[in-house]
Amino acid sequence: MWKKINFAVLVLAINLACITPSQARLTIDVTLWLDNATPIAIVPFGYQGVNPEPMHMTDVISGDLRRSGRFSPMPEKNMTETPHEGNQVNYATWRNLKQKYLVVGKIQMLASNKYQVQFQLMDVDQGKQMIGQSFQVPGKSMRRLAHHISDLVFQAITGIRGAFDTYLAYVTVVKNNKGQRAYQLAISDSDGYNEQILLKSSMPILRPVWSPDAQKLAYVSYISGRPQIYIQNIYTMHVQQLTHFDGSNLSPAWSPDGKRMAMSLSKDGNAEIYIMDLASHQLHRITHNYAIDVEPTWTPDGRNLIFTSDRGGKPQLYEVAVGPDGPQGSPRRITFDGDQNLRADVSPDGKSVAMVNETGGRYRVAVMDLASGQMTLLSNGNLDDSPSYAPNGSMIIYSTHRNGKGVLAIVSSDGRARQLLRFTRGSVRQPAWSPYLHDQ
Amino acid sequence: MIHGNKVLLLGVFALMLSACASTTKQGGTAAQQGQAQSGQQQATGAAQQQGGFQGSPFDNPDNPLSKTTVYFNFDSSEILPDDRPIVIAHAKYLVTHPNVKVVLQGNTDERGTAEYNIALGERRAKAVSQLMQLQGVAQSQIQVVSFGKEHPVALGHNEAAWSKNRRVDIVYPNGH
Numbered sequence: 001m002w003k004k005i006n007f008a009v010l011v012l013a014i015n016l017a018c019i020t021p022s023q024a025r026l027t028i029d030v031t032l033w034l035d036n037a038t039p040i041a042i043v044p045f046g047y048q049g050v051n052p053e054p055m056h057m058t059d060v061i062s063g064d065l066r067r068s069g070r071f072s073p074m075p076e077k078n079m080t081e082t083p084h085e086g087n088q089v090n091y092a093t094w095r096n097l098k099q100k101y102l103v104v105g106k107i108q109m110l111a112s113n114k115y116q117v118q119f120q121l122m123d124v125d126q127g128k129q130m131i132g133q134s135f136q137v138p139g140k141s142m143r144r145l146a147h148h149i150s151d152l153v154f155q156a157i158t159g160i161r162g163a164f165d166t167y168l169a170y171v172t173v174v175k176n177n178k179g180q181r182a183y184q185l186a187i188s189d190s191d192g193y194n195e196q197i198l199l200k201s202s203m204p205i206l207r208p209v210w211s212p213d214a215q216k217l218a219y220v221s222y223i224s225g226r227p228q229i230y231i232q233n234i235y236t237m238h239v240q241q242l243t244h245f246d247g248s249n250l251s252p253a254w255s256p257d258g259k260r261m262a263m264s265l266s267k268d269g270n271a272e273i274y275i276m277d278l279a280s281h282q283l284h285r286i287t288h289n290y291a292i293d294v295e296p297t298w299t300p301d302g303r304n305l306i307f308t309s310d311r312g313g314k315p316q317l318y319e320v321a322v323g324p325d326g327p328q329g330s331p332r333r334i335t336f337d338g339d340q341n342l343r344a345d346v347s348p349d350g351k352s353v354a355m356v357n358e359t360g361g362r363y364r365v366a367v368m369d370l371a372s373g374q375m376t377l378l379s380n381g382n383l384d385d386s387p388s389y390a391p392n393g394s395m396i397i398y399s400t401h402r403n404g405k406g407v408l409a410i411v412s413s414d415g416r417a418r419q420l421l422r423f424t425r426g427s428v429r430q431p432a433w434s435p436y437l438h439d440q
Numbered sequence: 441m442i443h444g445n446k447v448l449l450l451g452v453f454a455l456m457l458s459a460c461a462s463t464t465k466q467g468g469t470a471a472q473q474g475q476a477q478s479g480q481q482q483a484t485g486a487a488q489q490q491g492g493f494q495g496s497p498f499d500n501p502d503n504p505l506s507k508t509t510v511y512f513n514f515d516s517s518e519i520l521p522d523d524r525p526i527v528i529a530h531a532k533y534l535v536t537h538p539n540v541k542v543v544l545q546g547n548t549d550e551r552g553t554a555e556y557n558i559a560l561g562e563r564r565a566k567a568v569s570q571l572m573q574l575q576g577v578a579q580s581q582i583q584v585v586s587f588g589k590e591h592p593v594a595l596g597h598n599e600a601a602w603s604k605n606r607r608v609d610i611v612y613p614n615g616h
Binding site for chain 2: 204206207220222225226227247248250251264266270271292294295308310314315340342343356358361363382383385386429430
């Protein structure tokens with residue numbers, strides 16, 4: 001009965017980046033999940049069209065929901081029925097299969113590169129539809145649309161906005177047989193697919209960070225011979241060198257309103273925290289200390305910076321309030337557990353901070369509740385690094401090592417589920433999860 | 441509660457994008473050029489048997505100038521007593537050769553974050569720079585750059601490798 005379905009028809013106008021194509025092979029290991037992940041059946045979508053089906057969207061949706069740690073998608077081979085519309089669903093069948101939710105849908109080819117995709121999310125216990133939507137997209141946008149459907153399903157069930165239709169940025173390093181390193185700055189979809197290379201260099205590339213509108217990356221490159229900060233538009237590829245100072249120019253961090261960039265500069269002798277106004281390029285110095293001050297990050301309200309400093313002897317995290325013209329008050333140490341704490345990333349709700357914690361020689365990702373100060377270790381490697389929150393705060397991506405190679409891992413922020421994203425070429429490091437995309 | 445079930449998904453995805461602009465390429469400069477010239481240690485036995493070394497003092501293994509690397513303890517930028525003569529020898533050479541430039545490249549082991557390590561490597565290189573300037577080397581002769589943990593010379597994950605990577609390389613980019 002289509003009348004019962006509340007279809008919102010929208011056309012995804014996806015601004016596809018004009019970026020060098022490449023091939024990436026991806027392996028996802030789901031290493032951990034809880035038995036009480038919610039069972040959901042994502043029935044392979046029906047397809048009608050003269051051309052071959054462009055892709056299996058339900059594979060992408062299942063992968064997204066599994067990676068979140070909150071869902072346990074049912075294996076396709078266990079499905080005894082494969083309805084494509086809500087009115088074909090026999091709820092008793094799915095109750096017997098212990099499924100809580102059901103996603104059905106179908107894809108119809110309308111023209112040579114135009115497809116109509118519709119899906120419905122059903123509550124099996126209640127025996128009724130939760131959401132249903134229809135889209136018209138070109139074939140190349142189907143993967144993106146699958147992530148969008150994952151977001152809608154995730155939000156309808158958990159009440160939390162999904163963050164699957166987002167990007168990752170990261171740096172790959174490949175060593176040739178002469179021992180020379182080739183660095184690449186790349187972006188991909190949140191599941192590691194659609195890798196696109198933004199920059200290649202024989203010199204190190206570090207610390208990509210997303211602008212709040214997800215249109216640009218700031219990063220550190222050694223192309224000039226010393227580390228300088230650059231900004232690159234991921235769609236036009238336009239590159240702007242932001243800093244030209246002596247010494248090390250490190251740790252770019254966009255303010256939440258996108259108008260200022262916090263950074264660490266050693267132009268005055270040793271690494272200090274500064275804020276640059278991006279319109280005027282005027283600098284405000286935030287720290288004055290003989291110690292190393294690096295890796296600033298903003299709290300979501302734009303009023304504080306959290307940064308790494310060894311002013312107490314070993315690197316720990318400090319917080320300082322910042323106004324339009326500089327610091328307001330003195331930096332206050334906020335981490336006390338373990339031997340070292342470095343490289344903070346504040347959760348989108350501002351309540352927690354992820355960091356690299358060193359205890360007993362092991363560097364692991366930890367999360368601290370800012371109100372209580374309680375720390376929770378989330379990773380289990382020895383040299384884990386670069387934690388970065390998904391924009392909905394539900395997952396954290398970080399770098400770790402497997403078999404001597406750098407790989408990326410995603411852990412749910414409660415530590416319940418963890419996956420590895422492995423790329424075939426060389427080592428991967430310095431991940432940064434994008435904000436929500438705004439181009440649809 | 442937690443069980444270690446494992447699922448392996450393998451996928452190959454070939455990206456198809458057409459009519460794309462070229463990327464901005466950054467070709468690197470060879471930063472470590474000078475090392476090949478200064479790092480050689482050739483023992484010319486004949487010369488040594490005669491009680492003196494003939495040729496460049498940078499090639500004489502008995503001369504501290506032949507050593508171009510200064511090592512450090514973990515998370516420290518203090519120049520160790522054994523390595524001070526190396527820095528001082530290079531400083532004296534630079535004082536007598538005021539047109540010669542030197543690059544001090546700071547490095548760290550792999551432990552810790554990339555950017556903290558760049559700052560730490562820079563602090564090490566600056567410690568060497570300060571000792572050189574105390575010997576009278578002009579600041580304009582010295583350039584400092586830190587690579588943090590990006591340029592390890594030993595690749596192991598143990599103290600034997602780490603101790604080789606916590607270093608400042610003294611590099612003469614245009615020769616001696």
